[in-house]
Each structure stands twice: as structure tokens, then as C-alpha cells.
Amino acid sequence: MKSAESAPIRAAHSRETPSVGRLLGTSEQMREVRDLISRVADTDVTVLIRGESGTGKELVARAIHRSSPRRDRTFVKVNCAALPSELLESELFGFERGAFTGAIQQKPGKFEFANQGTMFLDEISEMHPPLQAKLLQVLQDGEFSRLGGREDVRVDVRIVAATNRDLESAVSNGMFREDLFFRLNVVCITLPPLRQRRDEIPILTELFLRHYAEHYNKPHITLRDATMCLFQRYQWPGNVRELENLIKRAVVLGSDDSIHRELAESIAGRTKGPGPIPVLQWPTKPVQPARSPEIVSVPAAATFAATAIGSLKDIARQAARMAERELISRTLQQTRWNRREAASILGISYKALLYKIKEAELDKTS
Template sequence: MKKKVLLLGGAWEKQAQLKSMLVRLKYAVLESGRAIHSEAPDLVLLDMRGEEPPCWERLHSLKQEQGETPVIVVGEKKIDSIVTAMKMGASNYMSEPFDAQDLKSVLMNIIDEHHLVSEIAALNEIAKEQPSWLLSSSSPAMNEVKKIVEQVAGTDVTVLIRGESGTGKGVVARAIYLHSRRREMPFVKINCAALPKELLESELFGYEKGAFTGAYQRKAGKFGLAHEGTIFLDEISEMHASLQAKLLHVLETGEFSRLGGEENEKVNVRIIAATSSHLESAVRSGLFRDDLFYRLNVVAIRIPPLRERKEEIPLLAEYFLRQYHHEYNKTYRPLTPEILAAFIHYDWPGNVRELENFIKRVVILGEEHCNLPLLLSKGTLSNGQTDSSPFSLKQVSRDVAKKLESEVIRKVLNQTRWNRRKAAEILKISYRSLLYKIKEGGLETSSS
């Protein structure tokens, strides 16, 4: 899809020249006047050549009308004009002589950087809206994770989140961010396994003009954009050794240099890293720096796989079920006992992500199209276990109900600081029934 440039001002012949350049560069040129009210441009090109003195009020009004849309001023080559334009919020200032290639490089860099900043802002909103399903859990293992998150969130200590793919490492990172003092500042995520070394370096640290072919303008990296905020480095084990040294320097000094730069730039950022690999093995084999490992591993949080916390499956399934019924505007339909039983007995090698995707499929296609027999065949009942007893859906439902009941009781007891009589009143059961359920659910042992 073509990027849209709104062309304003300038003498007719000058504007025609600019328009011709933009059309050759495959940009969609919006006409002045009605474009402001009809189509949202990706960038505004304001031609102020020949104006003496320049009408700065027009730039001021334009910035107010266009909000965050970048504005490039084309004007005379005068220092005071350049300074005034930049102070008033122009993203760049161009003066003659320039050709189509010069114009292209300026447009590309500004539009890319604007979209990167917009992406960071969108990530921040997603992070703030991210539900805490992973941390409002019903398993002792995830309750331990929740405790560590609460303890480290208020500090600036570096955190290393470990766990299999799909366990929810990104959600835990966002939970730390949301409970930290930096929650109003940027939250920037980058997947170290998704980019080759050269691209990852420029994405992380940015680059100077002329650092490589095509680097026509200075560009901020993710570390620069995350200043005063939090950066989340996912799959840190995949980072190349040369970048590991540069990251170590940031951790030790709070400084980094852009690609092709000579000066160091100060940055105040909290680093949260995550990995699904065994970093100790990578250190022993020389693939990961030991000094960086010790710097990152100040506080380690292990996210257990879903097969180790199956008591959460009904709660997670219900959460995703309601989320996607709402998102896809579908009539809510609860899971059948057959589906729930299959969920309980399946090992979920893809963890929470696999469960979420399966629920999405159920909501969109319906249970009849979700290959339930295949899911059952892969479950623990058929993975080499010799269990001659019949598979009872009623028993599964009862087991799930008991676990959910125990979790509710535990929460109420914690709220009442284990005042059993008060808890019984809240739960609307007799004191004797509560004592029996505490004993049956093993809650006294877990609370001690």
C-alpha cells in the first residue's frame, strides 16, 4: 500500500516539481485543502521556499491540525529558519539543491521512525490492558511466580524469565512492568531470534547517517526509545556474541553507541530478558557469555509448563473462551464435558499458547471441527499408561469442581487471614463443612 504524502504551499512550478518526484518514488500525493479532512497522510511536506519572511504561523497551525503526523519543511538554506522550524516541531528541514533520491531517503527514515514510535505507543497500551490471567492462578507454582513478580516489580533489578515456549513469559514481563515505577514510560519488546545479527544491532541501538548503504539519516534504536522505561529482550539466548558484549556494556555503564557512531549515549532503562533455552549449557559450550549471564540472572523466574499446573486449565480455558466469543462477536457457548476432559488429560506441549489457539478454533469453527479424538489420543491416558479403568467424564468434572472449590476457599481464607468462622459466613456454609473441606482439599498443609 502506497504511503500518503500531503503536499502544501510553494509556488505552482515548485509544487509540481515536488509532486513529480513523489509520484516517481511511488508515493500517493494528497491534494491540499480537502485532504486534511478526508484522508490521513503518513507525512506532510510543507514548501516554504520563496517566502520572505517565512509564515511560521502556518507550520504552527499545521502541527495542531495534524497532531503526531510528521512534517518536513522545504525552505531556504538559512540557519535561523532551520532552527525555528525544528523548534516548532518539524521532523526535518530540506533546502535546495536536492534530488529524488535525497527526498526518498528523508521520507523513508521519517515515516519508518514515526511508525516505530507509534508501534511502541501501541505496545504500551497493549501492555497496560494485558489481563493478569497468568498471575491470578490456582496453582501453587504460579502463586510463587506471582510473589516474586510483586517483590521485584518495585525495583529496577534485572530479571531473567525462564520457561518453555508458550508458557507466558511475555505476560510475566508485562506484569512486572505494570507494577513497576516505570509503568507510565515505554515498554519495548524485541525478539532476539527473529532478526539476523546485523539487523538486530541496528534495531537495538540505532544507527548514524552513513553507517551503511541506505543509512541516509540517523535512526533511534529500541534502547533509545525505551529510555526511562523497560525493554524486554525475548529469546536472549539467540543473541550473537558481538551483541552480547554490547548489551553487557549497557548493563554495566548505562551507555551504548549507535551503529557507525563515535560517541556514547546515556540511557536509563530496565532490562527484562527471557529464554526458553538452558543458558547454563550455552555458557559451558561458549555460545553465551558467562559475565552477561550473571548480569542477567540477578533474579530468575521460572514459568512452569502447563502440564505441571493442570488445575489451571479449566480457568484458562474459560478465560480464553469468553475473550474470543467477545472478540469474534459469537454467542457464548460453554465447553462440553468431553472437551474439558480432553483438555485435562492432554499434556499441551505448546503450553498456554497452544491452549489459547485451540480455544480460538473452537469459538470460530465449533467443537465438531476441532479434531477432539486426535486431542484425546494424544492425552496422557494413551501415552504408554496402562489404565484399564474406564474414562469417566463425570469423574473429571468432579475433580475439576473440587479443585475450583478448593481455590475459592483458599482465597476467602487468605482474605480473612484464616478466620474460619468469618470465611464460613462469606462462603455461606457451616463451620463444620468448612473444616471438612479444608482437610479434604489439603489446605491446612499448603498454608503452613
């Protein structure tokens, strides 16, 4: 038994918020992430995405979907921590009329909406054990019953799950089913936190600056060198999402004053706690050491950046262009130079992709 999905529902589930740069980067870790996405996308294996909040787990799930044979079907996201267990069950599996008080008519669940598409289960570690058993049945047999129902509903859904928790510990503590863990963990993609990708912060910053200036029709602003120094010293507990939101605020306000002040205060507070602040290392010509052995202040760090060969802004722009060129080239190779398909995967218009191909001087031999 299958449930047909209406066009409005399909459109609502397929809508995506524009975001740029989360999966870019020149580090070996991010290259491995992109490589894994391209290798698993055209299969139906379940994928477990691991990483701290804000590292881009949903973006990876969407990239897998957009690169898969299911790209023209529905992508459905469900946050397993957003609803109580009872509501989550009816949300995922639907319910029959009379299943509980207030159930005046049958309602299909998210699994039926995702039929022949992709289901993204975020924060899978928060799912309660009884629901885990029902999810396991879907993974094993491709079927389930609605709440209060007697008939089995068959679906063809690819599962991509994500967590920021240690699932192995949850299994050991009896909070997560071991058999479900093995079913989900066929391919594991681990996203590194931003503090382990500090060399890529200028690249991401420039990409976000360009994107949101265009998105909000605002002039392109340039962050001062002192702010970029703070970016390198900050611990980024919210990871790339936090960086993106800070850049969005700076673009909308037309200045980096507020984020400069906020980060400076945060860093000052954090330095009182345990753990050293990472040493700032610029990929530029070293300058003479200061005469005083005192700790370098933020203004001194700004002077250091300003006196180095080539400004940080130029370095960031060049790195952003190189990273963007690499991503476009890899996507074109993956799609065998089907430019419309590549534009869809990259989340840009076909016309914009043609312009970028010409600007980057890319061809099939690149």
C-alpha cells in the same frame, strides 16, 4: 545524549494484545511467580524469566512493567531470534547516516525508544557473542554507541530477559558470556509447563471461554466432559498459549468438535511413544472400578466425569471465580486499593473492575 520519542512510536511499542488467565492458578509454583513479580516490580533489578515456549514469559515481563514506577513509560519487546545478528545490532542500538550502504539518515534504536521504560529481550540465548558484549556495556554503564557512531548515547532502561534454553550449558559451551549471564540473572522467575499444572486446566479453560466469548461477541459455549478428559491427558507442548488458541478456535466456531478430534488423534499418536500418559485424577467422589481390567477409553473417562458429584463445568466455573477473586484482591492490596491503577495492571476497564469488586464482595478488609 538522549533521543526524544514521538507519540506514534510510543503508542506502537506500548500496544498490548489482550490475554487473560496466563498467570492465574492455585498451584504453589504460580503463587510463587506472582509473589516474585510483586516483590521485584518496584525495583530496577534485571530479571531473567525462564520457561518453555507458551508458558507466558512475555506476560510476566508486561506484569512487571505495569506494576513498576515505569508503568507510564514505554515497554519495548525485541525477539533476539527474529533477526540476523547484523540487523539485530542496528535494531537495538540504531545507526548513523552512512554507517552502511542504504543508511541515508540517522535512525535511533530500540534502546532509545525504551528510555526510562522497560526493554524485554525475548530469546536472549540466541544473541551472538559480539552483541552480548555491547548489551553488557548497557547494563554496566547505561550507555552505548550507534552503529557507525562516535558519540555515546546514555539511556535509563530496565532490562527484562527471557529464554527457553539452558543458559548454564550455553555458558559452559562458550556460546553465552558468563559475565552477561550473571548480570541478567539477578532475579530469576521460572514458569512451570502446563503439564505440571493439570489441576489448573479447568480454571484456565473457563477463563479463556468467557474472555473470547466476550471479545468476539459470541455465545458462551460449554466444552463436553470428554474434551476436558482429553485436556487432562494431553501433554501440551505449546503450554498455555496452545490451550488459549484451542479455546479461541472453539469459541469462534461455536463448537469443540475440531479440537476434540485433533487432541484425540494426537494423544493416540503420543501413546505409541515412550513415557506414560499421566493418570487422570478428578477432585470428586470416586466411582466403582470397571469390571474389566482393560485400559479406560475416552468415552469411559467421559462417563466417569459425568457420574461424579458435581459436573466438571460447575467445578471449573467455581475455580475460575475463586482464582479471579484472589488475583483482583492481591492486585488491590498491592496498589493500596488504587482501583484505576489496579484496573491498568489487570488489563481491564475501570468500570469492569468496579463490577467485579462488587460481584466478589471485596472490601479493604478482605
